[in-house]
Amino acid sequence: MKTINKKEFNKYIFSNIKETVLNYNLIEEDELIAVALSGGKDSVLTLYALNQLKKDNKIPNFKLIAISVDEGIKHYRNHGLETARQISNELEIKLVEKSFKEEFKYELDDIYSYFKSACIVCGIFRRTILNKTAHNLGVDKLATGHNLDDEIQSFLMSFARGDTIKFSKFGPKLNRIHPKLTPRIKPLWNLPEKDVGTWAVLNDINIHLDECPYSYLSLRSKIKNFLNQTESKNKGTKRNIMESFKKTFNITPPKANLKECQLCGEPCSGDICKTCETLKIIKAQKKL
Numbered sequence: 001m002k003t004i005n006k007k008e009f010n011k012y013i014f015s016n017i018k019e020t021v022l023n024y025n026l027i028e029e030d031e032l033i034a035v036a037l038s039g040g041k042d043s044v045l046t047l048y049a050l051n052q053l054k055k056d057n058k059i060p061n062f063k064l065i066a067i068s069v070d071e072g073i074k075h076y077r078n079h080g081l082e083t084a085r086q087i088s089n090e091l092e093i094k095l096v097e098k099s100f101k102e103e104f105k106y107e108l109d110d111i112y113s114y115f116k117s118a119c120i121v122c123g124i125f126r127r128t129i130l131n132k133t134a135h136n137l138g139v140d141k142l143a144t145g146h147n148l149d150d151e152i153q154s155f156l157m158s159f160a161r162g163d164t165i166k167f168s169k170f171g172p173k174l175n176r177i178h179p180k181l182t183p184r185i186k187p188l189w190n191l192p193e194k195d196v197g198t199w200a201v202l203n204d205i206n207i208h209l210d211e212c213p214y215s216y217l218s219l220r221s222k223i224k225n226f227l228n229q230t231e232s233k234n235k236g237t238k239r240n241i242m243e244s245f246k247k248t249f250n251i252t253p254p255k256a257n258l259k260e261c262q263l264c265g266e267p268c269s270g271d272i273c274k275t276c277e278t279l280k281i282i283k284a285q286k287k288l
């Protein structure tokens, strides 16, 4: 097996991320950036890389904080949260912790069975908490650890569901479309997941590598397995899919006409936001 030169590999990883940040103008002078930190390898690398970029001072005076969300998944999230605390402490970056329990009164373990897939309710609640927290903290952009694999999985999921509106979420930067909606950036957008894993192992980073116990049920996991199998037989498939998307889909997002939810005031496209609709379903189920 070929041995990997750690120094060269780290150089490749950090210059790949730096290139994405600079080429797509993900971060600007004086901005406050929050990293959505799960404690998994992708968001941990995002925090390390943005911290390195801050030290390089190529973008003057930008500031970093981290936000972690405890969804309430026994034997899974605790390890991630410990990692998040340890790494933010090591890098001297403020960590803000939130939880489903504190925000919505329910843990994911108690409510997932009311839904077709736990990932749906988990994603809705997590997006709301991350956005609300970032907005309340005056954050300019929220950085997630989405990598090249995540991006092409999302794209193929939109194809599989015929949900073409989601194509407009493709790309490393989602602009502000409502004053209460914090723009998202994906510094790892052009980095394959395998390389993130190699970085973590080579550098002995104390991350939690467990898969979420609910993820195997999702469409994402099926597409992920399909892509991994295809890539192992046809090297370069994932990178080619990404390049095809970049060339073919130059989509202008539809003009967003977002309102504010009549129940909670968070931005949404209808009268009631997805989070409040989901909470209604849970309350109805609890009464049965």
Ligand SMILES: Nc1ncnc2c1ncn2[C@@H]1O[C@H](COP(=O)(O)OP(=O)(O)OP(=O)(O)O)[C@@H](O)[C@H]1O
Pocket: 035, 036, 037, 038, 039, 040, 041, 042, 043, 044, 067, 068, 069, 070, 071, 126, 143, 144, 145, 146, 150
């Ligand atoms: N509990 C959480 N708290 C804060 N941010 C989260 C949390 N879960 C996910 N995220 C953010 O969303 C991104 C994508 O989440 P996903 O669940 O797909 O995990 P992932 O691809 O395994 O990433 P990671 O390795 O960072 O966990 C993460 O990289 C992270 O930035």
